[in-house]
Amino acid sequence: MSKIGFIGLGIMGRPMAGHLLNAGHTLVTVKRDKPLDATLADKGMRELDSPAAVAEASEVIITMVPDTPDVEQVLFGDRGVIEGLQPGTLVIDMSSIAPLATQQFARRIHDAGGEYVDAPVSGGEGGAINAALTIMVGATEEGFARARPLLEIMGKTITHIGGHGDGQTCKVANQIVVALTIEAVSEGLLFASRAGADVAKVREALLGGLAQSKILDVHGERMIQRTFDPGFKIRLHQKDLNLALEGARSLNLALPGTANAQQLFQACTAHDGGDWDHAGMVRALEALADHEITSK
Structure with a gap:
């Protein structure tokens, strides 16, 4: 031991x-x-x-x-x-x-x-x-x-x-994928809700197809149930995306999706949402749409 x-x-x-x-x-x-x-x-x-x-x-x-x-x-x-x-x-x-x-x-x-x-x-x-x-x-x-x-x-x-640093590079890549997937799930569920569909059933159907992901499973449920107590805080995900964007500049890369996800997180932070779970990104998109996801 x-x-x-x-x-x-x-x-x-x-x-x-x-x-x-x-x-x-x-x-x-x-x-x-x-x-x-x-x-x-x-x-x-x-x-x-x-x-x-x-x-x-x-x-x-x-x-x-x-x-x-x-x-x-x-x-x-x-x-x-x-x-x-x-x-x-x-x-x-x-x-x-x-x-x-x-x-x-x-x-x-x-x-x-x-x-x-x-x-x-x-x-x-x-x-x-x-x-x-x-x-x-x-x-x-x-x-x-x-x-x-x-x-x-x-x-x-x-x-x-x-070697040293490669674990952190992998984690930055992970956080890019997670942030963009949260955005995709948010937009998909927001679209379904605004169109009048039962968003819980939409999520259930998507979980059986190519759109299936752990984000859709765990965070899609958070969005529908409105449970944004943090498992991982928005402000910490913002920190990780800052690492991604700073790295992209040094590597002469364009990461437009990452930059957009960071702006949505920033909109949440501007509304005192820095300590929301990162699934709370959906709230920024809901504000733009003037519509909150609801389950029938």
Whole structure:
């Protein structure tokens, strides 16, 4: 069993850490202003004063924080992980951040004597709770071999994409596809509703044909039932699409669909919807149509 430092106990991180505890690993985390989740505390998770202290007590560090600057602060900021890093420590970043920055972080951890793995995830809160996440890995062969047994506790589909940063590149591609599929499902259901069809039956029929997708299944249901409590927040998806659009500029690519999806998310944010589930994109399209999806 491993001594693991797990930093980032949000919507996704809490259940992921719980699975590691259930598997018998010892976990520590960084003390925050609010109390440690009681379920994790009851399973033996302990709090320490800083990321450096967490690193000093750990063989493996897992980070699951919102954005590139957050990872940089945890790893390299004041009393950051790197100050307490032990020789041979495995650092697994499961956040969704910039691929280029990931490559830089990997070099710095390697130079300090550690092994770095980028392992962003897809599957949302449900995937985290059910240990069914899709995990996209950028690492050396050795790093992937060391990380895989832990990743298999938290996820269902684990793919070694390539070297450092390739996991994050795959995650950016994933977020492009997810955003555009949410937009497509929103437009299809909005069209059906405005035309007077029973939108629940339309969704049921589409799930049996070529239009079938997990987005139509899970988020189509959210749109019809009007349940926009976040499994994955719009503002976090906006962050990921910013990475896509910034990368596209550097690669001299046009991503018009991605840019349009980002504008629809921005319209939601302008209406205080940054913390809605990303299925809430449908609300921006409903506002343009002056029509809300309803089920007969």
